[in-house]
Amino acid sequence: MIPEIGHFALWLAAAAALLQAVAPTVGLWRNDAGLQRLAVPAAVAQGLFTALAFAALTWAFVVSDFSVKLVAANSHSMKPDMYRFTGVWANHEGSLLLWVLVMALAGLAIAFTPATLGSRFRDRVLSVQGLVALGFFAFLLLASNPFERLSPAPTEGQGLNPLLQDPGLAFHPPLLYAGYVGLSVAFAFAVGGMLENRVGPAWARATRPWVLGAWALLTLGIALGSYWAYYELGWGGWWFWDPVENAALMPWLAATALLHSLVVVMKRDALRAWTLLLAVAAFSLSMMGTFIVRSGLLTSVHAFAVDPARGLFLVVLMALYIGGALTIYALAAGRVAEGRQFHLVSRESVLVANNLLISAILGVVFLGTLYPMALEAATGTQISVGPPYFNRTTLPLLLAMTALMAVGPFLGWKRSGTGHLAARLLPAGAAAAVFVLVAAWPFGVRGVGWLLGFGAAAWLGAASLSMLLRKGVTLAIAGMALAHLGVAISILGATASGALQREALVALRVGDAVELGPWRAELLDVRPVAGPNWTAIEAQLEVKREGHRGAVLKPQSRMFVAPAQETTESGRAGWRTGELYAVLGKPDGSGRWQVHLWVKPMVRLIWWGGLLMAFGGLLALGGKLRAFAPHKWRRQLARPAQGAA
Amino acid sequence: MRAAAIAFLLLLGGPAAAEPPPPPDVPLADPGLEAKARGVMAELRCLTCQNQSIADSNAGQAQAMRAEVRERIAAGEQPGDVRDFFVERYGDWVSFVPPARQDTALLWLAPLLFLGVGVALVWRRIRR
Numbered sequence: 001m002i003p004e005i006g007h008f009a010l011w012l013a014a015a016a017a018l019l020q021a022v023a024p025t026v027g028l029w030r031n032d033a034g035l036q037r038l039a040v041p042a043a044v045a046q047g048l049f050t051a052l053a054f055a056a057l058t059w060a061f062v063v064s065d066f067s068v069k070l071v072a073a074n075s076h077s078m079k080p081d082m083y084r085f086t087g088v089w090a091n092h093e094g095s096l097l098l099w100v101l102v103m104a105l106a107g108l109a110i111a112f113t114p115a116t117l118g119s120r121f122r123d124r125v126l127s128v129q130g131l132v133a134l135g136f137f138a139f140l141l142l143a144s145n146p147f148e149r150l151s152p153a154p155t156e157g158q159g160l161n162p163l164l165q166d167p168g169l170a171f172h173p174p175l176l177y178a179g180y181v182g183l184s185v186a187f188a189f190a191v192g193g194m195l196e197n198r199v200g201p202a203w204a205r206a207t208r209p210w211v212l213g214a215w216a217l218l219t220l221g222i223a224l225g226s227y228w229a230y231y232e233l234g235w236g237g238w239w240f241w242d243p244v245e246n247a248a249l250m251p252w253l254a255a256t257a258l259l260h261s262l263v264v265v266m267k268r269d270a271l272r273a274w275t276l277l278l279a280v281a282a283f284s285l286s287m288m289g290t291f292i293v294r295s296g297l298l299t300s301v302h303a304f305a306v307d308p309a310r311g312l313f314l315v316v317l318m319a320l321y322i323g324g325a326l327t328i329y330a331l332a333a334g335r336v337a338e339g340r341q342f343h344l345v346s347r348e349s350v351l352v353a354n355n356l357l358i359s360a361i362l363g364v365v366f367l368g369t370l371y372p373m374a375l376e377a378a379t380g381t382q383i384s385v386g387p388p389y390f391n392r393t394t395l396p397l398l399l400a401m402t403a404l405m406a407v408g409p410f411l412g413w414k415r416s417g418t419g420h421l422a423a424r425l426l427p428a429g430a431a432a433a434v435f436v437l438v439a440a441w442p443f444g445v446r447g448v449g450w451l452l453g454f455g456a457a458a459w460l461g462a463a464s465l466s467m468l469l470r471k472g473v474t475l476a477i478a479g480m481a482l483a484h485l486g487v488a489i490s491i492l493g494a495t496a497s498g499a500l501q502r503e504a505l506v507a508l509r510v511g512d513a514v515e516l517g518p519w520r521a522e523l524l525d526v527r528p529v530a531g532p533n534w535t536a537i538e539a540q541l542e543v544k545r546e547g548h549r550g551a552v553l554k555p556q557s558r559m560f561v562a563p564a565q566e567t568t569e570s571g572r573a574g575w576r577t578g579e580l581y582a583v584l585g586k587p588d589g590s591g592r593w594q595v596h597l598w599v600k601p602m603v604r605l606i607w608w609g610g611l612l613m614a615f616g617g618l619l620a621l622g623g624k625l626r627a628f629a630p631h632k633w634r635r636q637l638a639r640p641a642q643g644a645a
Numbered sequence: 646m647r648a649a650a651i652a653f654l655l656l657l658g659g660p661a662a663a664e665p666p667p668p669p670d671v672p673l674a675d676p677g678l679e680a681k682a683r684g685v686m687a688e689l690r691c692l693t694c695q696n697q698s699i700a701d702s703n704a705g706q707a708q709a710m711r712a713e714v715r716e717r718i719a720a721g722e723q724p725g726d727v728r729d730f731f732v733e734r735y736g737d738w739v740s741f742v743p744p745a746r747q748d749t750a751l752l753w754l755a756p757l758l759f760l761g762v763g764v765a766l767v768w769r770r771i772r773r
Contacts, residue, residue: 388741
């Protein structure tokens with residue numbers, strides 16, 4: 001009964017989305033205030049019914065109702081409670097239901113945050129949002145019904161991919177989806193801005209909080225996904241340039257560019273058309289990301305849901321939205337002038353240069369991800385475009401970007417002098433020199449790429465810190481500086497963990513030890529252990545550094561019961577900001593076990609940097625949201641930091 | 646004697662033991678050569694997996710390929726030659742480094758192309 005209620009609620013939510021899309025559009029066209037005003041109640045109805053549908057599916061998973069096909073295919077009664085809950089979105093249908101849920105909640109948020117551009121604009125945005133949501137409701141109801149029943153019901157489910165039975169999964173997809181959907185709001189603001197001819201500084205001010213929020217969530221989602229891949233896949237890597245990773249990276253890159261070009265619209269009323277294009281691109285890439293993951297067109301470690309028919313539905317949906325938005329853009333382009341011009345040496349020109357570099361990285365990732373597929377379709381030739389290509393093409397661009405990121409915030413708008421730059425950037429230059437020398441001499445790092453990485457991290461880090469320590473820092477500036485500092489810290493983590501990594505691949509008997517630089521690892525024991533739905537062989541590997549207390553790493557080789565699948569679980573221990581990381585391999589038949597051991601200095605900085613970026617974004621968002629706060633609070637908040645920029 | 650006993654047991658094992666386990670990974674004694682071999686492994690694709698390099702894969706075939714890479718590097722082959730050998734045997738798909746050819750020119754020129762177009766567009770906007 002409850003699944004049927006959920007299914008019914010989903011249809012009602014779709015009807016509400018239809019109403020939300022059509023009523024305000026007709027109302028605005030016919031000047032019918034009554035129809036226009038339906039937008040907000042429709043958004044409320046859509047939110048409530050979608051939440052009800054999601055609750056119904058969650059219930060089916062939590063009580064393991066195997067008469068629901070989706071539950072039978074993806075759950076198992078022995079699965080731990082937490083994964084029964086997170087299993088709701090660890091599959092195609094459920095994740096789409098999560099997508100529309102987040103989208104409906106975003107609609108509610110639009111409806112109830114103060115409409116700074118007026119209720120007419122809010123209703124326009126809601127109608128665009130409703131139209132986008134409608135497509136996804138159609139996809140759910142017509143091509144991927146999550147509430148489909150099975151008769152007769154099986155007595156047991158098929159279980160969830162063991163790789164997905166992990167706390168990381170609880171947060172990774174919802175964060176990414178919340179980010180994608182946040183970008184759908186930016187898309188709706190862009191389309192609304194074009195239709196209402198409101199693109200300008202006020203529009204940019206109203207749009208930017210949504211982009212900031214979406215960007216921060218995407219950053220968290222990607223950082224978490226990278227950390228999850230690092231400890232769960234058990235190869236010691238943290239970024240694989242996998243098509244699905246790229247699919248999440250592309251909207252993030254577009255959102256990053258958008259975040260910066262919106263500032264130019266806000267402050268100087270320039271770059272309007274470019275900003276609109278970025279807003280359309282950011283959401284289009286989000287949809288493409290979902291399409292890439294769900295269609296199975298690209299081979300990837302993430303291809304959990306392979307179904308080309310659904311891919312086709314998504315392609316049509318994407319074509320409609322992107323095509324529609326670009327048509328409106330083409331029609332409105334005459335009205336949306338580029339805005340003002342600017343000088344070569346100015347804050348906005350550096351922002352433009354960074355936009356250019358981000359876009360070039362985005363273009364390269366896009367081309368590299370889709371090229372093999374396009375080439376195969378066109379000529380039948382199969383090639384692989386992997387990490388070597390992406391590293392060689394994007395890292396030089398990233399380096400150039402890092403160099404500029406330190407300079408930009410010290411330049412003035414319009415036309416900037418350069419006399420003060422040398423003094424302002426002195427700490428950054430000194431820090432970069434020190435880092436490069438220290439890496440090259442005591443640590444013996446060779447390789448220009450690694451040294452440039454250390455230099456870039458120090459350069460940007462020191463510049464961002466000195467930005468933070470200046471007088472009169474507003475929340476917006478502090479957020480920006482912290483986000484930039486986060487980038488520097490991530491670069492440091494990536495560089496140091498790569499350049500200074502130590503690795504040993506050895507076959508050990510219990511009692512054997514191996515030396516790894518100043519480290520010594522001893523295999524204490526290998527024994528069977530059992531979990532709720534798996535059994536495993538666990539090694540106990542004591543890793544010590546002279547004069548320090550040792551850590552015992554416990555890498556496992558796990559055999560899951562349902563579905564029957566073998567996984568390796570890495571054994572890890574922290575060491576300062578780095579990690580000791582071990583993977584247990586196979587026995588060689590004569591009592592020795594293969595052990596793969598890494599020492600990765602500063603590797604955790606990669607994700608700490610990601611967290612800091614997201615925090616910076618949220619801090620800047622806090623600066624924006626203060627504008628909505630009642631006067632009494634605002635006066636209190638204004639005291640520590642003078643007025644948000 | 647013991648070897649004979651094991652051989653006998655293997656025979657008894659019959660079909661169950663028909664597939665001998667692939668040789669475990671033994672790193673090359675020379676760390677310089679081993680590093681070279683690792684470099685090649687990271688750039689070769691595991692053919693039976695989903696988008697993993699043979700360095701990252703637990704699959705049997707990947708392990709056999711790793712052994713082959715080490716053998717060739719130990720015999721004095723250059724990393725490029727080893728990669729070419731695998732490309733010859735399995736096709737371009739096995740290499741994560743796309744080939745530099747006419748049909749991949751766009752791919753390799755992409756960064757310069759995107760930057761060039763962007764700079765040209767921006768240059769017109771800047772007031773001199």
